[in-house]
Amino acid sequence: MIEITSLTNDKVKYWSKLNKRKYREEEGLYLVESEHLVKEALNFGIVECVMTVSEDEYDVPTYHVTKEIMNKISELESAPKIMAVVKKNKIKDIEGNVLILDRIQDPGNLGTIIRSAVAFGVKNIFLGEGCVDAYNSKVVRSSEGMLFKINLLSGNVLNLIEKLKNDNYRILGTRVTDGLEVKKINLFDKWALIIGNEGRGVSEEVLNSCDDYLYIKMSDNCESLNAAIAASIIMYELNR
Amino acid sequence: MIEITSLTNDKVKYWSKLNKRKYREEEGLYLVESEHLVKEALNFGIVECVMTVSEDEYDVPTYHVTKEIMNKISELESAPKIMAVVKKNKIKDIEGNVLILDRIQDPGNLGTIIRSAVAFGVKNIFLGEGCVDAYNSKVVRSSEGMLFKINLLSGNVLNLIEKLKNDNYRILGTRVTDGLEVKKINLFDKWALIIGNEGRGVSEEVLNSCDDYLYIKMSDNCESLNAAIAASIIMYELNR
Numbered sequence: 001m002i003e004i005t006s007l008t009n010d011k012v013k014y015w016s017k018l019n020k021r022k023y024r025e026e027e028g029l030y031l032v033e034s035e036h037l038v039k040e041a042l043n044f045g046i047v048e049c050v051m052t053v054s055e056d057e058y059d060v061p062t063y064h065v066t067k068e069i070m071n072k073i074s075e076l077e078s079a080p081k082i083m084a085v086v087k088k089n090k091i092k093d094i095e096g097n098v099l100i101l102d103r104i105q106d107p108g109n110l111g112t113i114i115r116s117a118v119a120f121g122v123k124n125i126f127l128g129e130g131c132v133d134a135y136n137s138k139v140v141r142s143s144e145g146m147l148f149k150i151n152l153l154s155g156n157v158l159n160l161i162e163k164l165k166n167d168n169y170r171i172l173g174t175r176v177t178d179g180l181e182v183k184k185i186n187l188f189d190k191w192a193l194i195i196g197n198e199g200r201g202v203s204e205e206v207l208n209s210c211d212d213y214l215y216i217k218m219s220d221n222c223e224s225l226n227a228a229i230a231a232s233i234i235m236y237e238l239n240r
Numbered sequence: 241m242i243e244i245t246s247l248t249n250d251k252v253k254y255w256s257k258l259n260k261r262k263y264r265e266e267e268g269l270y271l272v273e274s275e276h277l278v279k280e281a282l283n284f285g286i287v288e289c290v291m292t293v294s295e296d297e298y299d300v301p302t303y304h305v306t307k308e309i310m311n312k313i314s315e316l317e318s319a320p321k322i323m324a325v326v327k328k329n330k331i332k333d334i335e336g337n338v339l340i341l342d343r344i345q346d347p348g349n350l351g352t353i354i355r356s357a358v359a360f361g362v363k364n365i366f367l368g369e370g371c372v373d374a375y376n377s378k379v380v381r382s383s384e385g386m387l388f389k390i391n392l393l394s395g396n397v398l399n400l401i402e403k404l405k406n407d408n409y410r411i412l413g414t415r416v417t418d419g420l421e422v423k424k425i426n427l428f429d430k431w432a433l434i435i436g437n438e439g440r441g442v443s444e445e446v447l448n449s450c451d452d453y454l455y456i457k458m459s460d461n462c463e464s465l466n467a468a469i470a471a472s473i474i475m476y477e478l479n480r
Contacts, residue, residue, distance in 0.1 A: 112466045112468075112469060115462065115466055116466070119458035119459055119462035119465055120458060120459065121459050142466070144463075144464075144466075146461075146462055149461055183480060216476070219358060219359055219360065221358050221359075222355065222359035222386055222389075223384075225359055225472070226352045226355055226356070226382070226468075228352075228466075228468075228469065229355075229356055229469060232465070232472070232473065233472065233476055236456070236473055240423060
């Protein structure tokens with residue numbers, strides 16, 4: 001175990017930088033905070049561990065730091081005892097169903113969507129341009145370790161839809177009322193579901209390229225559901 | 241419209257205090273931030289409006305304040321142009337189905353649960369001891385105005401369950417795997433659904449007093465769903 005006590009140590013600066021999307025993208029790395037997530041991450045490519053305690057040691061380079069250093073690096077209100085630098089997921093070719101996210105902005109929503117996707121057997125999440133970074137610390141936390149288990153891709157949604165259509169995917173858009181009631185649909189063989197921005201829904205040009213439109217039946221008293229709730233209910237139904 | 245420019249004005253201090261649960265409970269009032277929510281709240285008991293703009297005027301006492309004052313009162317990262325002091329919902333006797341929350345801690349989860357409850361026809365939410373305050377600004381925001389439309393009660397969960405049982409309610413607990421698969425259940429005439437704490441689920445003594453246990457079928461890769469997601473999927477199914 002390597003001891004670090006100075007707040008201005010280069011390693012400390014380096015870890016802090018990983019809280020910024022730009023550095024995560026440059027390095028292909030991100031931070032995972034707190035013991036239960038670090039343990040989950042162990043099977044998925046930990047580069048190094050940082051901890052204020054010294055009991056636990058994992059089979060990776062481990063740094064023992066002061067609480068002040070941990071406070072500096074951590075994005076949590078109360079800094080954890082352990083965090084890890086983790087390699088971003090390896091990007092694989094798409095096999096199986098796809099959840100496409102069109103400008104999802106809220107990190108808590110994205111994390112929750114990732115968690116539900118794994119729960120309901122969705123293997124691939126495609127983050128369109130304008131989505132929050134999936135390796136943002138709040139996304140990582142709210143995914144409860146499910147981030148490690150999903151194939152995460154990103155890029156232009158319209159290009160992806162074109163490719164998927166050539167591969168006989170059914171492209172499923174979502175609207176608040178109009179379309180097929182999700183509870184009553186027949187199941188599709190290969191599908192890609194598109195969930196849109198929290199306030200504005202799926203963008204019009206993306207919506208225009210869909211094959212079908214799904215909606216969730218609800219009371220007239222309520223205009224719309226939270227994006228993570230809508231995504232989860234539809235994935236739950238498509239997985240039945 | 242009354243003009244206020246001093247950060248130390250008594251009204252400003254009073255509004256700021258409403259960000260604390262204790263004062264909201266003493267006053268029976270809470271703050272609603274941003275125009276679309278203030279407009280929704282108009283039908284549900286606005287006491288007064290506070291705004292930095294002067295175009296809009298509602299039919300209630302209205303205060304024109306500086307941006308600095310708004311920043312001081314607001315809990316948002318970027319302060320809104322309008323907020324309102326709103327009367328807490330009138331508490332009504334329980335009629336119809338009930339969602340019981342056992343130590344739900346995350347304000348975003350609670351707001352999302354309230355929004356889904358209204359969407360899926362649940363009329364009453366009972367907040368057990370140890371729940372986050374429903375009039376917390378983050379709850380109000382994430383409920384997207386649905387907070388105004390639901391009967392919110394609070395107190396001891398075990399006492400409530402006893403009363404509901406005497407009134408022939410079916411008490412539905414939730415567990416991660418064990419019990420009735422929610423997709424396959426027969427519908428109940430009168431039910432109360434219990435959703436537990438984000439990390440620890442429903443407490444044991446509450447769980448022991450349930451008539452049935454529901455679970456949502458999911459992949460072995462995922463241990464559990466987010467509490468708001470689980471609550472929403474079950475309410476969605478019970479409302480079919």
